[in-house]
Amino acid sequence: MGAAEIHLYGCSFGTLPGDSHYAYDNRQEPGGIDANQVRRMDYVLSEIGSWGVRIYSHGWTTLKYPGAWRADA
Numbered sequence: 633m634g635a636a637e638i639h640l641y642g643c644s645f646g647t648l649p650g651d652s653h654y655a656y657d658n659r660q661e662p663g664g665i666d667a668n669q670v671r672r673m674d675y676v677l678s679e680i681g682s683w684g685v686r687i688y689s690h691g692w693t694t695l696k697y698p699g700a701w702r703a704d705a
Contacts, residue, residue, distance in 0.1 A: 645670045646694035670694055682699040 645665050677697035681687055689695065 633663055637688060638680065639688045639690060640693070640695075641690045642675075643689065643695065644691065644693050645673060666695075673697075 637682065672693055674697045677687055679702065681697065
């Protein structure tokens with residue numbers, strides 16, 4: 633099994649200034665994304681991309697994986 637392309641939706645790995653990380657009532661739980669999580673995901677996506685898989689990101693994200701095309705940029 634394989635894929636020629638991957639589309640990421642809702643993978644912000646962060647929040648825009650002034651926005652909540654949650655789309656629901658988080659009952660004051662702060663949540664958050666650790667910087668290591670962003671680096672790991674960038675690494676995983678770059679490895680997948682190195683196999684020739686095209687990666688498309690839809691929506692705002694802090695991910696900066698090489699070779700990805702930002703659909704909403």
